[in-house]
Amino acid sequence: MTTSGTPSTTARSTSTGAAESKTGREKTPALGASDRVTLYLALVPYLLQNSPVSVAEAASRFHVSPADMRDLVGKLSNLGIPGSEGYYLPNDLFEINFDLFEDNDIIDLLSAVGIVATPKFSGTEAATLVAGLQFISGIVAAEERASVATLIEKIGLGASAKPSSIFVATPEPPACFDLLRTAFSQNRQVRFHYQNARGAAEMRSVSPLRLDLVGDTWYLRGWCHLRDALRTFRLDRIDEMVVTDRQISPEDHALTLPEALFDVRETDLAVVVRLAEEALPLIAEYHPDVHSAASGGQVLATILFAHLTNLSRLVARYPGIVQVIEPPEAIRAVAEYAREARARYV
Incomplete structure (x- = not known):
C-alpha cells in the first residue's frame, strides 16, 4: 500500500496545484529542503495528536498550500528508521491510510516510528517552560504574542504529561x-x-x-x-x-557588557548585613557574599555599595528582614534615613 499510494498522490498534488493557480489564488513559495525537514518535525506530532484531520485544516495550521501538504503527506510513507539489518521493512516506515487520503482528502496517520523513544518534556518541565513563556508574553510587542502562544501550545502537545496549570503575573513595565x-x-x-x-x-x-x-x-x-x-x-x-x-x-x-549589572569600584563601601538564609533571594540583585552563619538560621553577608542611600533603601524595602551590622557609618546612614522618613509623617 505504501508503494502504490505514493505515485497517485504525487499526480493528484500536481493537478490540484495547477487548478489552484488557474483560479487566481496567491501561490505560496516553493518549500526548500530545510523547510520540509522543519515541517516534518512538527507535522508528525501534530498528526499523532489530531488524526484524522483534513488536508485543508492541516495546511492552514502549518501555513502551507493544500498541494504542499498533500505532497508532504504522500512522501511521509517513505520515511522511517531502518531496522537492525539496515533495511527498511514495513514496520520501519510511517503508515498512512491512503484510501481515506486519496478519496476524501483526509490525513489519518496509522502508525509512526521512532516517536515513542523520542525524549519528551515531563509535565513539570513543560509547566516551567510555559511559565517562562507566559512571563515573556507580557513584555513582548503585541504583534509577537501570537507566536509565543503558539509555542506554549506546542510545548503542551509535546509533553509526556499535561503541564500543570500555572498563571504568571508579569510586572507592569515602566512608562518608558x-x-x-x-x-x-x-x-x-x-x-x-x-x-x-x-x-x-x-x-x-x-x-x-x-x-x-x-x-x-x-x-x-x-x-x-x-x-x-x-x-x-x-x-x-x-x-x-x-x-x-x-x-x-x-x-x-561592539562594546562588551560585563556580566555584573554594576561595576565594582575601589571606592565602594563593604557593608555587612544579617538576614535569614531563606531571605537571600530577596537581595540577590546586590550580589551578596555570604561568608558565615549566625544564630537562629541567620547568615552574615557582605554587600558593596557605591552610595549609602542605596543601602538605606534596601533596608527600608525589607524592614525587619535586613539588619546592618557594620561599618558604623553604614549604621548611622540607615538610622538617619529612618529618622528623616519618620519626620515626614509626624
Missing part, C-alpha cells in the same frame, strides 16, 4: 518601556532625565544596549554620552524620555 523598544528596533539613541541614588537629576543621552530584569526592577544598560562610559540605569528613575534621531554607532554596539 515602549519608547525603549522603539529605540532598539530603530537603532537610535535616547535622551532622558535621570535621578541618581543621591536624588540629583541630570539629562542623559544614552545608546541603549540591553535591558535587564532583576526581581521586579528593570535596568537599562548602555553607553552614557555624558559620562563617556558604560552605565546602568533603573527605569523607575527615568523621566521624560525621548527617542532621538541619532543612530547608535557600530562602536557602541
Whole structure:
C-alpha cells in the first residue's frame, strides 16, 4: 500500500496545484529542503495528536498550500528508521491510510516510528517552560504574542504529561518601556532625565544596549554620552524620555557588557548585613557574599555599595528582614534615613 499510494498522490498534488493557480489564488513559495525537514518535525506530532484531520485544516495550521501538504503527506510513507539489518521493512516506515487520503482528502496517520523513544518534556518541565513563556508574553510587542502562544501550545502537545496549570503575573513595565523598544528596533539613541541614588537629576543621552530584569526592577544598560562610559540605569528613575534621531554607532554596539549589572569600584563601601538564609533571594540583585552563619538560621553577608542611600533603601524595602551590622557609618546612614522618613509623617 505504501508503494502504490505514493505515485497517485504525487499526480493528484500536481493537478490540484495547477487548478489552484488557474483560479487566481496567491501561490505560496516553493518549500526548500530545510523547510520540509522543519515541517516534518512538527507535522508528525501534530498528526499523532489530531488524526484524522483534513488536508485543508492541516495546511492552514502549518501555513502551507493544500498541494504542499498533500505532497508532504504522500512522501511521509517513505520515511522511517531502518531496522537492525539496515533495511527498511514495513514496520520501519510511517503508515498512512491512503484510501481515506486519496478519496476524501483526509490525513489519518496509522502508525509512526521512532516517536515513542523520542525524549519528551515531563509535565513539570513543560509547566516551567510555559511559565517562562507566559512571563515573556507580557513584555513582548503585541504583534509577537501570537507566536509565543503558539509555542506554549506546542510545548503542551509535546509533553509526556499535561503541564500543570500555572498563571504568571508579569510586572507592569515602566512608562518608558515602549519608547525603549522603539529605540532598539530603530537603532537610535535616547535622551532622558535621570535621578541618581543621591536624588540629583541630570539629562542623559544614552545608546541603549540591553535591558535587564532583576526581581521586579528593570535596568537599562548602555553607553552614557555624558559620562563617556558604560552605565546602568533603573527605569523607575527615568523621566521624560525621548527617542532621538541619532543612530547608535557600530562602536557602541561592539562594546562588551560585563556580566555584573554594576561595576565594582575601589571606592565602594563593604557593608555587612544579617538576614535569614531563606531571605537571600530577596537581595540577590546586590550580589551578596555570604561568608558565615549566625544564630537562629541567620547568615552574615557582605554587600558593596557605591552610595549609602542605596543601602538605606534596601533596608527600608525589607524592614525587619535586613539588619546592618557594620561599618558604623553604614549604621548611622540607615538610622538617619529612618529618622528623616519618620519626620515626614509626624
